[in-house]
Amino acid sequence: MKDFEEKTLSSKELYNGKIIDLVLEDVELPNGKQGKREIIKHPGAVAVIARTDENKIILVKQYRKALERAIVEIPAGKLEKGEEPAHTALRELEEETGYTTQQLQKLTAFYTSPGFADEIVHIYLADQLVPLEEKRELDEDEFVEVMEVSLEEALHLIEKQHIYDAKTAYAIQYLQLQEVLESTK
Amino acid sequence: MKDFEEKTLSSKELYNGKIIDLVLEDVELPNGKQGKREIIKHPGAVAVIARTDENKIILVKQYRKALERAIVEIPAGKLEKGEEPAHTALRELEEETGYTTQQLQKLTAFYTSPGFADEIVHIYLADQLVPLEEKRELDEDEFVEVMEVSLEEALHLIEKQHIYDAKTAYAIQYLQLQEVLESTK
Numbered sequence: 001m002k003d004f005e006e007k008t009l010s011s012k013e014l015y016n017g018k019i020i021d022l023v024l025e026d027v028e029l030p031n032g033k034q035g036k037r038e039i040i041k042h043p044g045a046v047a048v049i050a051r052t053d054e055n056k057i058i059l060v061k062q063y064r065k066a067l068e069r070a071i072v073e074i075p076a077g078k079l080e081k082g083e084e085p086a087h088t089a090l091r092e093l094e095e096e097t098g099y100t101t102q103q104l105q106k107l108t109a110f111y112t113s114p115g116f117a118d119e120i121v122h123i124y125l126a127d128q129l130v131p132l133e134e135k136r137e138l139d140e141d142e143f144v145e146v147m148e149v150s151l152e153e154a155l156h157l158i159e160k161q162h163i164y165d166a167k168t169a170y171a172i173q174y175l176q177l178q179e180v181l182e183s184t185k
Numbered sequence: 186m187k188d189f190e191e192k193t194l195s196s197k198e199l200y201n202g203k204i205i206d207l208v209l210e211d212v213e214l215p216n217g218k219q220g221k222r223e224i225i226k227h228p229g230a231v232a233v234i235a236r237t238d239e240n241k242i243i244l245v246k247q248y249r250k251a252l253e254r255a256i257v258e259i260p261a262g263k264l265e266k267g268e269e270p271a272h273t274a275l276r277e278l279e280e281e282t283g284y285t286t287q288q289l290q291k292l293t294a295f296y297t298s299p300g301f302a303d304e305i306v307h308i309y310l311a312d313q314l315v316p317l318e319e320k321r322e323l324d325e326d327e328f329v330e331v332m333e334v335s336l337e338e339a340l341h342l343i344e345k346q347h348i349y350d351a352k353t354a355y356a357i358q359y360l361q362l363q364e365v366l367e368s369t370k
Contacts, residue, residue, distance in 0.1 A: 003255040004248040004328040015199055015207055017223045020301055022200055022207050027250060035326040037250040038202045040225060045300070063189040064299040065212060065222040070188040071299060078300070110349040112298040114249040114256060115230070115263070116205055119298055141220040143189040155362060164295040166351035173358035177340060180365060 004030045006037070019043070019078060042119035046089040047076040047167040049107070049175060050097055050126045056148035057172065058097050059163075063143065072147075072157070073168045076121070077139075085122040094136045096144050099129035108174055112166050123171045151175065189215045191222070204228070204263060227304035231274040232261040232352040234292070234360060235282055235311045241333035242357065243282050244348075248328065257332075257342070258353045261306070262324075270307040279321045281329050284314035293359055297351050308356045336360065 006027040015022040021041040029035050050058040063070045075096040079088050086104060094100050107123045138144065149157065154172045157163040163172070191212040200207040206226040214220050235243040248255045260281040264273050271289060279285050292308045323329065334342065339357045342348040348357070 004330075005255075006248050006250050017209075018221065020223050020225070024202075025250065029326055030248075030328045033325070036203065038205050039251045040205070040302075042298075042301070061189075063191050063215075065191050065210065066224045066301060066303045067296060067299050070190075071296075073299075076300075108343075108346060108349070110346075110351055110354055111252060111256075112351050113227075113302065113304060114252050114258075114350045115261075116225075116227070116251060117298065117302070118251045140218070141214055143215050145189075155365075158293075158359075158362070161293060161295075164293070165299045166295055166297050166355060169295055170351060170354055170358070173355070173362055174343075176365065177343070177358055177361065180340075180361065 006030070006035070009034065038116055040117040040119070042117055043079045043081065044085070044120045044122070045076060045078045045167070046085050046092060046122045046124060047074050047171055048089050048093045048104075048124045048126050049074055049171050050093055050099060050101075050129060052129055052148060054148075056150055057154050058099075059147050059149060059154075059168075060096050060144040061147070062145075071165060072163055073165055074171055076167055086124070089122070089124040089126070091136075093126050094132055095138050095142075097129075097146060098132050098135050099126075100132050101126045101129050103127040107171070110166075110170055121167045121170075123167065123174065125175070191215070191220070194219065223301055225302040225304070227263070227302055228266065229264045229270070229305045229307070230261060230352070231264065231270050231277060231307045231309060232259050232356055233274050233278045233289075233309045233311050234259055234356050235278055235284060235286075235314060237314055237333060239333075241335055242339050243284075244332050244334060244339075244353075245281050245329040246332070247330075256350060257348055258350055259356055261352055271309065274307070274309040274311070276321075278311050279317055280323050280327075282314075282331055283317050283320050284311075285317050286311045286314050288312040292356070295351075295355055306352045306355075308352065308359065310360070
């Protein structure tokens with residue numbers, strides 16, 4: 001298999017922000033010609049499927065400025081500098097749902113948009129949820145509303161495109177896929 | 186359901202690029218305080234599950250500079266200005282696989298990373314593939330290698346994280362999900 005590597009000839013940071021950085025790179029293409037790549041650097045993120053004792057999945061509704069509307073997602077958040085993804089996952093679970101757990105399991109990870117961004121999302125499954133005695137504060141610019149649905153309801157929400165962000169659909173479908181693969185073993 | 190709308194107070198374009206733009210917005214949060222949002226504007230993209238007569242899915246391997254390595258994906262590409270997604274899907278299918286079709290069906294669409302980007306990916310299913318008599322040229326900065334796998338192999342590639350970009354995993358899992366939902370009706 002060829003790898004078609006693109007060598008970096010020069011790299012310039014055009015923006016260094018709170019969440020993302022923008023880098024413009026001049027590259028040497030596999031045919032020897034030159035090209036430009038616009039790249040968003042992102043610290044990475046986590047998303048958590050929180051599964052209640054009644055086998056429901058916790059969803060949060062929050063406003064997404066990039067889309068100019070509120071959408072339904074699983075709890076998620078970006079990694080703080082040097083933070084272990086599992087730690088971020090527990091923090092976001094606690095902040096967004098009011099539950100904690102000692103049963104946090106890494107399911108998978110994926111790249112959201114490799115054409116222009118290096119963002120990776122680590123997906124966790126949280127079981128045996130315990131209500132926090134003292135609620136944790138959300139980030140000061142974060143506002144969410146919480147709801148619970150069954151796995152079947154969640155799958156139908158994906159089918160109807162009521163759930164349609166990558167991490168939420170990926171996580172829920174991954175959970176479903178595990179069950180399918182398990183049942184065919 | 187509350188929508189927690191964030192009103193735009195001011196908006197500034199910091200970068201206007203070939204594929205992405207970067208906009209910085211000052212917003213009024215639901216609690217009356219102010220916040221900042223970094224937003225990537227993207228023209229949107231398509232991804233195509235191309236299914237051969239032997240019921241194989243066509244994958245393409247290509248170098249992704251943002252990740253500094255080659256990864257395996259389904260054929261995909263960004264929308265040109267004003268272009269219908271179905272037209273982009275057919276063009277990318279032809280350029281990247283050497284097949285064309287009259288059986289192109291929209292499956293779904295999703296947002297790759299609503300926390301900072303407005304990118305939407307439209308997913309199509311292409312059946313009854315016909316080899317092009319004359320191969321179409323790839324974009325001048327695009328280099329791909331083509332392979333074919335069964336749906337079951339593709340699912341295992343996802344499970345092993347050999348496939349792990351959002352659009353490819355979403356599309357393949359969505360196809361699998363349709364079959365599961367169909368079988369439980």
